[in-house]
Amino acid sequence: MEYYIIDKLELIDGVLVHTSVGYLTSQEDVDAAPEITTQFEDWVGTNKGDLENGVLTVADYFNTYGPSYVCNTVTTDASNLTLITDTSILI
């Protein structure tokens, strides 16, 4: 069985922090959850040049959009986490 790990992505004391908050059990469940986005990655892709040149920092993203939820990791053992049964709690 595969577990799709959901992380809260936020900036804490200037450091980008991923905090795992639970898991879903399929890519379809991830795709169906509007709270789980690729907005941060999309923003980095759009602004990659300015980020590399120091014109922007990731703080600019979080100052505008705040924390977000992402799914980067798929694992076969998530026994340290719990199933997210209602993604609307991810706010």
Next chain:
Amino acid sequence: MPLVRGTTTADRRVPASNTYTLSHNHNVGADGYLFVVITCPFTDVSSVTYAGVAMTLVQRKTRANTGSYNTDWTVWRLAAPATGANNLVVRMVTSQFNGVSTFITSYTGCAGSGNIASNLTISSPVTTSVAIEQNSMIIGSAIGGNSLNLSMQIPTGTSLTLLYSHNANNWAFGSVSPSLGAGTISCRADSNGSTIMMLTEVREAPDAPVVNNTSGWWMILN
């Protein structure tokens, strides 16, 4: 003790930093080992730790080695890792604003890494072979030009379910064979784009020596 593949974790992210952290749950068992494959475009991985312990580099294909893929491609190992959920921390030379692929596998009954091989001549399919010992597994990793029609055959002719498939500027994918017989194993990777391939042997731990209690003093009773 047989070599057994345990927990697998596949991660793809845009770190937007020069470091990133993810959790992996290493399972309990004798002769535990952890292997990590990292596909990192445009900058180099400088260190990897698991549960705070530095991992050892098994093989590296530099950005120069990987040519137009411009990707630092590395395999790391750690003997007797801490069991349970622990953090893998990857540090890079510069901040990374592209996708990075990280593939982690736990093993028990493992003696560590053995032989390695690669074919960095971009082609599709790409083939290479590696000599392995009895009951070894092979971690097959590939980088292809796109995500279409990916496949990993270890040995050639036996398609494996891909255990990771990630957009890392180009496409990183791979799998792990079951335990195989000793010999030189030909392997093949395919994608619709041009592909390169890297192999790592994972060796089985030798059986514990049998205690043969025939030495010492004996008393014969009639």
